[in-house]
Amino acid sequence: MKAPEGPGFINLLASLEQGLGSAKALNPEPPLATLPPEVVAGYRHVVVWLIDGFALDYLAYAPSLRADLALQLETVFPSTTASAITSLFTGMSPAQHGLLGWQTYLPQQDRTLTVLPARETDHAGHSVALSSKSLNARIHPLPLVNRLSRKSTIVSPAQIAHSPYNRLMSGCARVIGYDDLEQLPALLGAHVRSVGQAPHYTYLYWSHLDHLGHECGPSSPEVREHLAAIDATYARMCGELLGTDTLLLTTTDHGMRAVNQRLDLRQAPAVCACLRHPLTGEPRAALAHVRPGRHRQFRHAMEAHFGNRVEIIAMADWLSGNAFGTGIAHPELQARAGDYLLLPDEDSYLVNPAGDDAGPCFLGAHGGLTRAEREIPLFRRSLRHAS
Structure with missing residues (x-):
């Protein structure tokens, strides 16, 4: 039995892995035809903004992003953060990195690993926190940034920026934490200008939309209001980055569907x-x-x-x-x-x-195979020249 086939998140990762100058490509899939590695390599700064849980149906409420829609992709299976984000951090498929959802069974320990909060649980439900060292012993990550020819920066919400999972996946990259969505345009603009003329890669993560989708439902007023804030942030971000020779790629890890x-x-x-x-x-x-x-x-x-x-x-x-x-x-x-x-x-x-x-x-x-969960947008904006 096969999962749906088509241009995928994993092909985007191949474009990034090769285009950013990976010393050892671990992703066997071909790059996106519409984003060949030489195009990625041609930009001084490549920024990937991952907005957790951005469903295709949300495009109606994000006109600035919708105007830059480049492609619809299929995310990895399972269509969920722990698997897809680990793929982005490593450049590898879930089959390769072995994290198969919010919870993954660890046969050697006979425990359940909840990898993002770095917790391990026994059969009775007793849970313990894992240090970075213990988590590393469980998952042995191979961060993509450690294989790149250009320096890298990871920008994450402050509450998770230095968590055991993020510390492992960030590898040799510089890590920046932030507090609010509204901070991002000025923070990112200052960061891109501060790194000088050397090629650079920046990964940026925002999670609150996913939380609202779970708690309030994908069609809720709360989700629509937050989409308006994300869209305004994107427009301001593009303004801040004008003239910096930046390729801004915005995507997500999975979609979202209503369940009852x-x-x-x-x-x-x-x-x-x-x-x-x-x-x-x-x-x-x-x-x-x-x-x-x-x-x-x-x-x-x-x-x-x-x-x-x-x-x-x-x-x-x-x-x-x-x-x-x-x-x-x-x-x-x-x-x-x-x-x-x-x-x-x-x-x-x-x-x-x-x-x-x-x-x-x-x-x-999310997590399953329906269109609402599996199909995701890729937005693309070239900020090479000032308007």
């Missing part, structure tokens, strides 16, 4: 009895690790409790189609992926909280 049906695995004890580990992955793309000899029982219990609300796909079929991407697979990919991929229907999401944890409640979600 919460499926709680704890209400299906016959299913839980078949699992050797709590579900990992994503609520819209869950990974099931099943006890030996319980596979038939697991499938029957899933069908009896959830009916056709959850599609059950044997992981062997999924992996054979390179659905997590191409390249040399992570040595633990098969063990981390488990036995089955569970895909809820378009309106549903599946949770499996442990212990006293109530688990997430969403009005918007």
Whole structure:
């Protein structure tokens, strides 16, 4: 079984990896035909702004960004931040870096890793924070910036800029934290002008839109209001960067879709009895690790409790189609992926909280294969000359 095919986020990363002068290209996919590496290499400064959770449907509320829409891409699978951002930081597909969603099963530790907040959880739901050293021992990242011929800067919200995950993924890059969206145009303009004439790469991240999509829903007034603020920031950012010989690429890690049906695995004890580990992955793309000899029982219990609300796909079929991407697979990919991929229907999401944890409640979600989750925009603006 294969995931949808088309110009992809991973092809954009190939354009960046090669165009920014990677000493060792780890991404086997071809660059975007509309953004060849020589075009990227021709700019003194390349800025990539990733706006977490920017769905294609949001274009209606962002006219400045919409005017610079260059391409529609397909993001990685699963269509989620932990997988896609790690791909951007490393230049590698999820199959290569091995982080398969918000939560990833670690077979050596027999624990669940929630990589972005750097926490590890046992079967009973007991969670501990990981230091940068411990997290590094779990994921062994290969930061893209360490392979580039040009210097790099990572610009992130202050609360996560120096987190264990960000510290590892930032590699040799300079790290800048900031507090508010409104700061970005002046901060970025000053930064680009301060680095001099040497070629430079800057990655910029903004996360609040994704939070609003989850909590309020993708069609909510809160999301629309924030999109207006993002769009105004983009217009000001372009003004600040005029004449700096900058290529500004703005994109996202995944889309967002409205959901209204919460499926709680704890209400299906016959299913839980078949699992050797709590579900990992994503609520819209869950990974099931099943006890030996319980596979038939697991499938029957899933069908009896959830009916056709959850599609059950044997992981062997999924992996054979390179659905997590191409390249040399992570040595633990098969063990981390488990036995089955569970895909809820378009309106549903599946949770499996442990212990006293109530688990997430969403009005918007992502991670799956629908257009709203998988297809993403790429915006492009050349700021080579002052107007």
